[in-house]
Amino acid sequence: MSWELDNDRPIYLQLMDRIRQDIIASLYRPGEKLPSVRELALIASVNPNTMQKALSELEREGLVYSQRTSGRFITEDEKMLKQLKDELAFEQIRKFFEQMKQLGFQEEETLSLIQKTLKREA
Amino acid sequence: MSWELDNDRPIYLQLMDRIRQDIIASLYRPGEKLPSVRELALIASVNPNTMQKALSELEREGLVYSQRTSGRFITEDEKMLKQLKDELAFEQIRKFFEQMKQLGFQEEETLSLIQKTLKREA
């Protein structure tokens, strides 16, 4: 299937974002075993080294841990996952309003623009 | 002052974003003369070549135009500026909801989370 990656940011960062999101959104469950580095590299269509880098960075963040030869697993610390989810969501909101502000939209305008956009979809 | 740049994306793309936003938000007015390449490079604390690249790309987008030796100017096509502003805003909204969705928040949840966040600020 080959993940959607662009050339504007380092691949390994995009891989991290994607996997982090999949964990947060519970596509992978706490304690679940991840596919191997080589498998994930195949799935995403990237070099195994690049995937390895992404995974080892996620390990530094504490989101996954590896057991020497049995594989790599999602952390079982559900409290941490919940907290991370909230943090990431808040960060998205903050950045979004920041961007809109820089385009010249105050909070009120942004809010009504959202309403309008959502209505148009429905 | 030195603009806020990170190492996660090419500098010239970040420069483009910044200048594009400043134009859209009317920090620079249509027809107004931009500081010279060298000046802007100093202001942003980047290499003149990098700034040159950003500006020539913005020129390809039609946002600015250069007159051989008198300098570089903001386009006078206000219609285009207005349209670009709307497009960029819509794109921000779309991406934001996309990101939130990938974190596991549906539109409704995202909306109420926004309300909650804005209230907390006030």
Added chain:
DNA sequence: ATTATTGTACTATCTAAATAATACAATAAT
């Protein structure tokens, strides 16, 4: 015991981006 799979490590190569240092032609300012 043997085999296959695991994460990990290492070296080499290639490319894009950023920087540095100049240079030049056109023209506005003097």
Added chain:
DNA sequence: ATTATTGTATTATTTAGATAGTACAATAAT
């Protein structure tokens, strides 16, 4: 006329990232 400023072009160097290829130690599976 001379000077300074403009955008632009060129060459070289450095660095980070991506890829390719290979290797190894630990251990689960057989």
